Amino acid sequence: METSTALPVEKREEVFTRRVRAGKRTYFFDVKATKSEKDFYITITESKKIGEDEFKKHKIFLYKEDFEKFADALAEAVDFVHDELQKQGISMSAPHQHEPAVVEQV
Numbered sequence: 223m224e225t226s227t228a229l230p231v232e233k234r235e236e237v238f239t240r241r242v243r244a245g246k247r248t249y250f251f252d253v254k255a256t257k258s259e260k261d262f263y264i265t266i267t268e269s270k271k272i273g274e275d276e277f278k279k280h281k282i283f284l285y286k287e288d289f290e291k292f293a294d295a296l297a298e299a300v301d302f303v304h305d306e307l308q309k310q311g312i313s314m315s316a317p318h319q320h321e322p323a324v325v326e327q328v
Contacts, residue, residue, distance in 0.1 A: 237262070243324040246270055250328075262286060 238253035250267040264284040272278045284292055304314050 239328045241326045241328045243326065264289070 235254040235257075236252055237255055240251045242249040242251070248269045250265070250269065252265045252267070253262055254265060255262055263286065266282045266284065268280045270278050307314055
């Protein structure tokens with residue numbers, strides 16, 4: 223009898239993950255392989271604890287043809303916030319009222 227070394231689909235698809243803890247929210251950046259395993263896409267998930275054992279999740283699927291446009295728009299938005307806060311004399315690295323984000327490789 224021959225045994226397969228292929229991982230289960232849910233394990234095989236995820237090839238990289240990064241967790242960012244930010245107060246009550248956790249963000250997951252997951253790189254996943256397509257079913258053919260010849261291409262990749264990213265899922266960005268926001269998970270927020272809303273009860274003892276309950277979480278509310280929001281997910282974005284980002285495909286490779288949109289990576290550059292997404293990264294550019296995100297950089298523009300961050301730059302805008304940075305510039306607006308700077309006009310008000312507020313540093314983006316100033317302490318927040320919530321816990322700072324912690325980036326972890328999972």
